[in-house]
Amino acid sequence: MRQPPPLVLDRTIALQITLAGVIALPVLAAIWFGVTAGGGSAWSHIVTNRLLPYTTITLGVLCLTGLLVCLIAIPLAWLVSLYDFPLRGVMEWALVLPLAMPGYVLAYAWADLAGVAGPLQSGLRDLTGWSARDYWFPDIFSLAGLAFILGLTLYPYVYITARAAFTTQSLATLEAGRCLGESGLRLFWRVGLPAARPAILAGLSLALMEAAADFGAADYLGIQTLGVGIVRAWSSFGEPATAARLALILIMIAFAFLLVSKLSAGAAGSQHTSYRWTTPSRKLLSTPSGLGVLGACLLCLTLAFGLPVMRLIWLSLANDVSPAQLWSPLSSSLILAALGTGLAFACALVLVLASHYSRTTAWPMRLASAAGYAAPGVVLGLGGLFLLRASGQALTGGLALGLLVWIYATRFTAAGTEPLMAALSRAPASLDQAARSLGVTGSRRFWRVDLPLLAPGALAGSLILFVEILKELPATLMLRPFGWDTLAVRAHAYASDERLASATLPALLITVSGLIPVIILSRQIARTGRRNK
Amino acid sequence: MTQFFPRLALLAALALAGCTAQTPDPANTDSPEAAAKTLTIYSARHYDTDQVLYDAYEAQSGVAIEVREAGADQLLETLRAEGSNSPADLVIASDAGALWRFQQAGLTQGVETDRLNALVPDRYRSADGHWFGLSRRVRLVAYDPERFSAEDLQSWAKLASPDKAGEICVRSSSNIYNLSLMAEMIERLGPDTAEAWARGIVANMARNPQGGDTDQIRAVAAGQCGLAIVNHYYWARLADSASADDQSVAARTALLVPDFGDGMGAHVNLTGAAITATADDVDAAADFIVFLLSPEGQRLLTMETKELPLLDGPLQTAGLERLPAFTASDIPPDILGENQAAAQRLFDRAGWN
Known part of the structure; x- marks a missing residue:
């Protein structure tokens, strides 16, 4: 944007700064609380005895999770985009389904499946006649087990972005690669992967921020991550301020991800030269390879979705659980998710447009949304309570509802921005320049140029937001008004008291409610793939 | 573009206000005179x-x-x-x-x-x-009767002795049940003995602390450990469960309520x-x-x-039939709160995750 009228710039900057403030305020409140009220005896104890293990374990979980996410998502996205194999059309969207499964629910299910008393190990013992002490079995209650769970729930983030990048690569780029004799693996390494790197990193940084903020799965599996340490500082030592302090470290880690992803995206600097981005024609795989690829897709879906869901269904049947009173939490979940999506989406849209129109001034909002996304829900809940205290009100009615929706926006705006950003960046710079030389500016530019470009990203962004908020637990647990139990709150109440059988129905219902938007989302992704063909 | 951002912000604000206003609030549905x-x-x-x-x-x-x-x-x-x-x-x-x-x-x-x-x-x-x-709620031991007899487990101190090496399943130390048990132990036996006890338990663990109390009982039934430290009602829920698997887990384990020694009673x-x-x-x-x-x-x-x-009397709850009789400790319950942070510090030092 060359030489914008100064008045306009001032207004947009003012709006951005205000929104950045709104997004960041709960985080800042929690940090302020941590810095001013913290430093009790628990703080020095944790710094001396626990901080190093918490941090190394967290980094270990993040590295392993990131590796697993890339190993699952990138090859599958590549194969689905460039090759034809049996059931490819179904797999293309089915691979997004695990997005509907909350990490903590997957942890419940896998802990039950793979635990020493679960069906896998019992079956092994029955088969071999061994006792439980006679053999080695992969331990789900371990750092690797946690990474396994998080990898299975979070890989769709990278799958979605990588697949979008592979299918919408400029026709010229890939065809040029093919003409030069590159094929198969070499085409992937030398052409496909470098061009898709910014998209992959964007998805990966979302997945890793989500993993860093996880509490439910790590706590259930007994892995001492920072997320668990934060809650322990609060529950065992009664020092919520110390918890808020510890959250700062997580926020720093998130900033580091953002920086790395930003830097390497900048370095790649790939700019589409042609508007005719389209999926190169898919190559038909030979029958054995085709079945092998199908097998890999099915294995991934079975581990991340089929097997755990079937186990939960079986548990609820074997224990004769009655579906009592699930209607009210279901409607609470849906209403809260809709409200939260509305606000978070509006914030994300402003953020994306701001950075589209003026790259230099968007950073306060990007930092604010990244900080919110990386802060665990518990810490944001504390920030919310701190703001409540400042307002001198009780946590009831519309105020509690508004506060909770605000926290949702803080927590999830970042998750809504990526699809929007991706949609806008698909347009070649020439389109923008053309618009400007035709004198299309301001709101006309928005309606005529940017909105049509944004539309598919907007649908994807809002669906992701809806599903994420549906799964959100800690902030909802702390801030919901009277009578607003969500499905996640119910599932947690049962599971935390070890009544897994009773938790299965609300947990399954979260997954089912999340499935509908996820299916719409994945069908849309598949459709864009076909349209571009 | 002049008008764009203000409009967008207004739109967002209106939409949100509209949604919020239309949302039924269950807290306000009761008319004031109804209650x-x-x-x-x-x-x-x-x-x-x-x-x-x-x-x-x-x-x-x-x-x-x-x-x-x-x-x-x-x-x-x-x-x-x-x-x-x-x-x-x-x-x-x-x-x-x-x-x-x-x-x-x-x-x-x-x-x-x-x-x-x-x-x-x-x-x-x-x-x-x-x-x-x-x-x-009573914190007790669920054990494998084929590996141990009640005499081996009468007091908490006995769980920390070397003959229980590789036998104990117990959950994480940040759990409030373990913290309260340790809080009483610090009061009863003093911090040094209590810490030595925690180290002994860590040395005897069959596996890293993980899962909930129910998971520990299941691990005993599956044979991974010989005894588990759990709250009584988790065992009772298994015994009274609709699932046949759960019932057989309870059937394969026995209960014992350890004391702090010398008639100091059980942790309640x-x-x-x-x-x-x-x-x-x-x-x-x-x-x-x-x-x-x-x-x-x-x-x-x-x-x-x-x-x-709260008071001893005939039990009306199914699943508690096999709970052994016990004498409750008589320390003031405030101790459990006062020593809680000290208990977590002690666990952290003893390496009890």
Whole structure:
């Protein structure tokens, strides 16, 4: 944007700064609380005895999770985009389904499946006649087990972005690669992967921020991550301020991800030269390879979705659980998710447009949304309570509802921005320049140029937001008004008291409610793939 | 572009305001004259029978009950944030240490009522009437009768002896049940002996602390460890479960209530209720506690949880038939709260994750 009228710039900057403030305020409140009220005896104890293990374990979980996410998502996205194999059309969207499964629910299910008393190990013992002490079995209650769970729930983030990048690569780029004799693996390494790197990193940084903020799965599996340490500082030592302090470290880690992803995206600097981005024609795989690829897709879906869901269904049947009173939490979940999506989406849209129109001034909002996304829900809940205290009100009615929706926006705006950003960046710079030389500016530019470009990203962004908020637990647990139990709150109440059988129905219902938007989302992704063909 | 951002912001604000205004708020649906009096309870429990309990009291007394359920720590911070505006009249929490924390934060009030003091023995309430026990939970050992006999396990100290190497399954130290057990142990045996005990347990663990109490019992039944440290009601729920697998887990394990040695009794924790500092009708709140302590209240409180009623008496709850008789420790329950942070520090030093 060359030489914008100064008045306009001032207004947009003012709006951005205000929104950045709104997004960041709960985080800042929690940090302020941590810095001013913290430093009790628990703080020095944790710094001396626990901080190093918490941090190394967290980094270990993040590295392993990131590796697993890339190993699952990138090859599958590549194969689905460039090759034809049996059931490819179904797999293309089915691979997004695990997005509907909350990490903590997957942890419940896998802990039950793979635990020493679960069906896998019992079956092994029955088969071999061994006792439980006679053999080695992969331990789900371990750092690797946690990474396994998080990898299975979070890989769709990278799958979605990588697949979008592979299918919408400029026709010229890939065809040029093919003409030069590159094929198969070499085409992937030398052409496909470098061009898709910014998209992959964007998805990966979302997945890793989500993993860093996880509490439910790590706590259930007994892995001492920072997320668990934060809650322990609060529950065992009664020092919520110390918890808020510890959250700062997580926020720093998130900033580091953002920086790395930003830097390497900048370095790649790939700019589409042609508007005719389209999926190169898919190559038909030979029958054995085709079945092998199908097998890999099915294995991934079975581990991340089929097997755990079937186990939960079986548990609820074997224990004769009655579906009592699930209607009210279901409607609470849906209403809260809709409200939260509305606000978070509006914030994300402003953020994306701001950075589209003026790259230099968007950073306060990007930092604010990244900080919110990386802060665990518990810490944001504390920030919310701190703001409540400042307002001198009780946590009831519309105020509690508004506060909770605000926290949702803080927590999830970042998750809504990526699809929007991706949609806008698909347009070649020439389109923008053309618009400007035709004198299309301001709101006309928005309606005529940017909105049509944004539309598919907007649908994807809002669906992701809806599903994420549906799964959100800690902030909802702390801030919901009277009578607003969500499905996640119910599932947690049962599971935390070890009544897994009773938790299965609300947990399954979260997954089912999340499935509908996820299916719409994945069908849309598949459709864009076909349209571009 | 001049108009774009302000318009967009306005649109977003309007949309949000519209949505918020149309959202039905269940808290406000009661007309003011429908219920003359409302009792607001902040409860750290979640059982389907709790709703039956509240409904029964509403029908009996005509008082409307409103409940917020969340973890005890979260409820405490909510109360603190709400300050004098809090609608809460009562707090219910499932641990003496948690109740003590509400008291320490100045969120409860001491109540001098003869009727409550008559119902609740000294050792089951705070010294100055800030909270009252409602039901009891015993921390005990579920063991494999083919590996151990009851004599091997009579006292907590025996669990730390080297002959139990590789035999113990127990959950993480940050769990409130372990913290409360350690809090009492520090009081009973002194911090040094208590820390040596924790190190002994860590040395005897069959696996890293993981999962919940139920998982530990299942691990004993599966043969991975010889004994598990758990709360009694998790075992009772398995024994009374609809699932045949769960019943066989209970059938393959036996229970023993260890003591601290020399007639110091067994570790008993409490679910209790406190009247908040902001409660405007203390008598109405106390009425509800009296109801919880009535035979009907005790039955509903313990039916689903499988906790023990506050006072010894005939048990009406299925699944508790095989619970051995025990003598409860008589330390003041405030100790469990006072020593809680020290207990976590001690566990951290002993390497009990």
